[in-house]
Amino acid sequence: MFRVTIRGTFDGLSDADRAALLAGADAFVAAFTEAGTFTGDAGLSAFTFRCQVPADPGDGEREATERAVAALDAHGYPYRILRVAVTDMRDIKIRRKGRRH
Structure with missing residues (x-):
């Protein structure tokens, strides 16, 4: 699983898009x-x-970015991408604290 954050600007939104x-x-x-x-x-x-x-x-990150941009495109709003950050959740390690008595 990837988590992708895209930062951007809207580019020429219509009044209906804004609403x-x-x-x-x-x-x-x-x-x-x-x-x-x-x-x-x-x-x-x-x-x-x-x-x-x-x-x-x-x-990898390229495929995750492509899929995230496709999801962004599906919303139909005009935009410009400024920055993309991808986190591969498969690489995240969770440290569990042991129970103390």
Whole structure:
């Protein structure tokens, strides 16, 4: 599983796009989902898009980025990408604290 964060700017949103984004905006919902979630500023100029992408055994950051951009494209808003960060969750190690008595 990959978690991809795309930071970008909206580029020429229509009034309908703005209304849809504002109606669906919830600053407290910044979850990684397969469809992706947006957070952004009140003026809808900049955004952060968070997307969770399934990983096949041979997949790397390039494939994860391509799938996340496809999820971003599916929303249909015009944008410009500024930065992409990819975290391979397969590499994350969880340290569990032992129980103390």
